Amino acid sequence: xxxxxxxxxxxxxxxxxxxxxxxxxxxxxxxxxxxxxxxxxxxxxxxxxxxxxxxxxxxxxxxxxxxxxxxxxxxxxxxxxxxxxxxxxxxxxxxxxxxxxxxxxxxxxxxxxxxxxxxxxxxxxxxxxxxxxxxxxxxxxxxxxxxxxxxxxxxxxxxxxxxxxxxxxxxxxxxxxxxxxxxxxxxxxxxxxxxxxxxxxxxxxxxxxxxxxxxxxxxxxxxxxxxxxxxxxxxxxxxxxxxxxxxxxxxxxxxxxxxxxxx
Ligand SMILES: [Zn+2]
Numbered sequence: 411x412x413x414x415x416x417x418x419x420x421x422x423x424x425x426x427x428x429x430x431x432x433x434x435x436x437x438x439x440x441x442x443x444x445x446x447x448x449x450x451x452x453x454x455x456x457x458x459x460x461x462x463x464x465x466x467x468x469x470x471x472x473x474x475x476x477x478x479x480x481x482x483x484x485x486x487x488x489x490x491x492x493x494x495x496x497x498x499x500x501x502x503x504x505x506x507x508x509x510x511x512x513x514x515x516x517x518x519x520x521x522x523x524x525x526x527x528x529x530x531x532x533x534x535x536x537x538x539x540x541x542x543x544x545x546x547x548x549x550x551x552x553x554x555x556x557x558x559x560x561x562x563x564x565x566x567x568x569x570x571x572x573x574x575x576x577x578x579x580x581x582x583x584x585x586x587x588x589x590x591x592x593x594x595x596x597x598x599x600x601x602x603x604x605x606x607x608x609x610x611x612x613x614x615x616x617x618x619x620x621x622x623x624x625x626x627x628x629x630x631x632x633x634x635x636x637x638x639x640x641x642x643x644x645x646x647x648x649x650x651x652x653x654x655x656x657x658x659x660x661x662x663x664x665x666x667x668x669x670x671x672x673x
Contacts, residue, residue, distance in 0.1 A: 413468045413469060414441065414442075414465070414468065414469055415657075416638055416657045417654065417657050418441065419441075419469060419631065419634060419635060419638070420635055420638055420639070420657070421441065422437065422438055422440075422441025422442070422631065423631055423632065423634075423635035424635075425437040425440070425441065425447075426438050426441075426628065426631070427632070427635075431624060431625065431628075432525050432528050432529050432624075433525075433529065434624065434628055435458060435459070435462065435525060435624035435628075436450045436451045436458065436525045436529075437450075438461075438462055438465065438624065438627060438628065438631065439453065439458045439459075439461045439462060439525075441465070442461040442462060442464055442465035443461060443464070444458065444461045450525070451524065451525045451526040451529070452524050452525075452526060453524060453525070454507045454521075454522035454523065454524060454598075454599045454601075454602065455522065455523050455524065455525065455528075455599060455601070455602035456498060456522070456599040456600060456601025456602040457507075457599075457601070458524075458525060458624075459496075459601055459602070459604070459623040459624065460497065460498070460601055462623050462624055462627040463493055463496045463497060463623060463627070465627060465631075466493060466626075466627045466630060467493050469630075469631075469634070470630050470634070473490040473491055473492050473493070474490070474491040474493070474496070474626050474630075475488065475489075475490055475491075476488075476489050476491060476621075476626060477489070478606075478608055478619050480608075480610035480612065480613065480615055480617075481615065481617055482610055482613045482614075482615025482617075483610060483612055483613040483615065485610060485611075485612040485613070487608070487610060487611060487612075489606070489608060491606060491621065495606060496604055496621065496623060497601075498600040498601035498604065499600060506598075507521055507522040507598050507599060508520065508521045508522075508551065508598060509521075509594055509597055509598040511587075511590045511591055511593075511594045512590075513586050513587045513589075513590035513591075514584050514586040514587045514590075516553055516554055516582045516584075516587050517553070517554050517555070518550060518552070518553050518582070518583075518587055518590070518591055519550075519551045519552040519553075520549045520550050520551055520560075520591050520594070520595070520598075521549050521551055521598070522549070522595065522598045522599035522602065523545060523548075523549060523595060523599065523602060527545055527548045527549070527561075527564075528545065530548070530561075530564065530565070531544045531545050531548065531564060532545070542592070543588060544564045545564075546588045546591050546592045546595075547560050547563050547564045547579070547580075547583060547588065548560045548561050548563075548564040549591060549595065550563070550580070550583060550591065553580060553582035553583070553587075554582065558580055558582075558583075563579060563580060563583075603620065604620070604621045604623060605618040605619060605620055605621065606618065606619045606621050638657070641656060641664060641668060641673075642656045642657070644668060644671060644673045645664070645667055645668065645671070648667075648671040649667070
């Protein structure tokens with residue numbers, strides 16, 4: 411993606427600040443070229459996060475610095491993650507982000523999870539088994555060749571739960587079938603659940619650590635935006651310049667003026 415201007419980066423930051431983690435990831439993906447907020451919300455999670463990795467690469471230098479706790483000995487490790495480790499190929503054998511599984515005598519077609527699914531079912535990031543089940547139901551497109559409106563089924567189930575009734579479901583969507591769909595989801599969206607192969611420098615334990623792409627990209631965007639706003643504040647106060655005037659300055663000129671006013 412092209413480098414965002416500082417004004418565009420601030421705009422993306424403004425749209426994402428104050429939102430929950432999923433809505434924030436969608437706002438950043440939209441700013442990174444994912445279209446409107448609604449369009450970015452329809453992207454498979456891996457495609458959304460690939461846009462965020464692109465944003466990180468275009469706007470910031472260097473590896474992503476993060477901390478990881480070794481599950482073997484508990485040591486806290488500093489890890490520098492190259493952006494190339496966060497890139498995954500697009501999902502789905504046919505490139506559609508859709509796949510098919512056979513389980514419990516049923517043939518089920520399904521699609522990759524999107525942010526809209528997560529926001530509809532577990533906006534606060536709930537990881538309950540019920541929330542996971544509803545997410546998987548939303549991904550179902552067809553059972554034995556017959557189209558199924560998984561999203562509507564998920565919504566009905568939510569309504570039934572709220573009223574205390576039994577969750578209505580499709581007779582073909584047994585626990586075994588849904589477990590098979592859940593297990594196959596990474597095959598259609600490999601970038602949705604990025605894990606890093608780490609080895610502890612203290613005890614040698616090796617493990618696959620989950621990596622939260624939106625959280626790390628947001629941390630960089632947030633720090634950068636706050637630094638820009640602090641510059642604007644200092645220069646506006648000293649010279650009476652407008653925000654757009656300050657943002658239009660080259661980095662070298664801005665640094666000069668900041669030094670001149672003793673910041
Ligand atoms: Zn260790």
